[in-house]
Amino acid sequence: MRLATWNVNSVRARVDRVVAFLERSGTDVLAMQETKCRDDQFPHLAFHAAGYEVVHHGLSQWNGVAIASRLPLEDVEAGFDGMPTWGEPAAAEARAIGATVGGVRVWSLYVPNGRALDDPHYRYKLDWLAALRTAALGWQAADPAGAVALVGDWNIAPLDEDVWDVAAFAGATHVSQPEREALAALRDAGLTEVTRRFTPGAYTYWDYKQLRFPRNEGMRIDLALTSPALAARVTGAHVDRDERKGKGASDHAPVVIDID
């Protein structure tokens, strides 16, 4: 099975590119983030025409997560138990959708950005990751040998080498120790990142501003964490850097994972 994750930064603005990527890359299952639409606005027809069904969770023009698949999708869940809320009045955001496909429990995740270390959104980000860890501990306990993949835009660069200039990130989010520790704590639920060893030195995101992509000044923030049973079946991974090129590109590139 070929599984990919991609922050598409508006599925309506990029539906032609996304479907073309699916067909060109031979991706069976694509987890999308930042679809930026409600469920009733999702462009299902274009995916159906290419042979993919889609489950989507979108509540507004912000966030939005989906899973497209040419294999049947089962047991769909929008959000996970204990997921923190945001805003006033407090409400759940569309940042997680799970479905079982080909025996693999796939979660498409859009971790809160954090914005700044002194912003309430940063605490929200840490709480969100802690709640995800608690949920994942429950999934592991319920099915220790299960195949689970948590993929998406984590908005965290796990290592200094995952940003083009760590000095430029002094005092910023995405590289802070609490964020990195919150991500690393998912190890307690048996989860490990599976793409890094196949994609050394690769970035997955480049800001639209300041010629970041032509200069290859990017970040590795799109990650795939899997259970032990699934990690043993990962045979390869790559970042489809070409999808960041040209007019109409998302600011993220797809991360593609091959599973035996």
Add this chain to the structure above:
DNA sequence: ATGGTTGTGGAACAA
């Protein structure tokens, strides 16, 4: 030059 771009929705906010 204290910005730089792109998205949504149609001003301001998010990333």
